[in-house]
Amino acid sequence: MDREIKRRFDNRIKQRFLQQYAVDPESCRPLDGFESFIFECDTGTGSNRRSIILRIGHSGRRNANLVRGEIDFINYLCDHGIPAARALPSPSGSLLETHADGHGEVFIGVAFRKIIGTEPWNAGWDDARYEQYGRLLGRMHALTKNYRVPDPAWKRPEWDDSVMHEVEENLDADNRFAVDRYRACCEQASGFSRDVDAYGLVHFDAHSGNMLVDASGRIHLFDFDDAHYTWFANDIAIVLFYMLGGQKDPVAFTDHFMTCFLEGYTRENRLDPRWLETIPMFLKMRQIDLYALLHRSNDVDNLDPTDGNDTWCLDFLNRNRPRIMNDVPVVDYDFRRLAAVMRAGS
DSSP: OOHHHHHHHHHHHHHHHHHHHTOOOOEEEEEESSSSSSEEESOOGGGGOOEEEEEEETTSSHHHHHHHHHHHHHHHHHHTTTBBBBBOOOOSSSSEEEEEEESSOOEEEEEOOOOOOOHHHHHHHOOHHHHHHHHHHHHHOOOOOOOOOOSSSGGGOOOTTTGOOOOOHHSSSGGGHHHHHHHHHHHTTTOOOOOOOTTTEEOOOOOOOGEEEOOOOOOEEOOOOEEEEEEEEHHHHHHHHHHHTTTTTHHHHHHHHHHHHHHHHHOOOOGGGGGGGHHHHHHHHHHHHHHHHHHHHSSSGGGTTTTHHHHHHHHHHHHHHHHHHTTOOOOOOHHHHHHHHHHHOO
């Protein structure tokens, strides 16, 4: 999270949002949030009492119209059977509430249905869940082809909108190599077709930290804050990027996971196999983007190696700096082979 946004958020603003959503203050507990302040809390009384997730973001990151666009997309997907955390109205009937931050901008509150479930790494990964994961993303990609934003002002950003590319402003001259690598990827992507069968509004952060598995084994998604228009292959690359974390044999894992994942994906959506060959470039973009975000959100010269979060940041930065500098692939896997397998099965 931007350090200035952290500085502006105080208890007075938090209490204002709790009042707007009729939250019982005693029930409110903070959850981890990378770009927003997230709370689990209870609202209502008696038989109308229910648990919600309250997200408080800032207009400096996403303005109110962009948040309206996110909410509309989430609820469209929910209306069409996607298991996701639906946005809920406040007691006033509004799907978002705002409060001035005292600096000419606003904090933006949104309530979401609380998903009852278990983190997927605790529920357990297996081939069937990999396939279900693929079906979920494939179904979302199929649905987005028919999605129309109700108000042009709510339209989420395109992939090349400046709001989606903060790499350069988040990295100093010592990290110029990363900026150059990222620019090269963007230049390559700018020549790609934006055909409706390959490009649309997607989640763009559908990793296992943004999902829960319910008692029946069904995956539920949340956190659509990064949703924007990009290639479906890019959305798939984000999934793979985070699944690769901590794998002892990333090449073997990629082959196995992607085979299962695409088995499910292709049951729900048709994607030309040639797009799989763009995944290495999209993996590189996510690697550099996360590298830059960690520089933005942390004082990287003073990270504490004894602190759990700082340890993760230090490890990621130290491992990926030389890999980005030397243009080492995120995973040394031949995606042309995967594309060939996909063609053979179609």
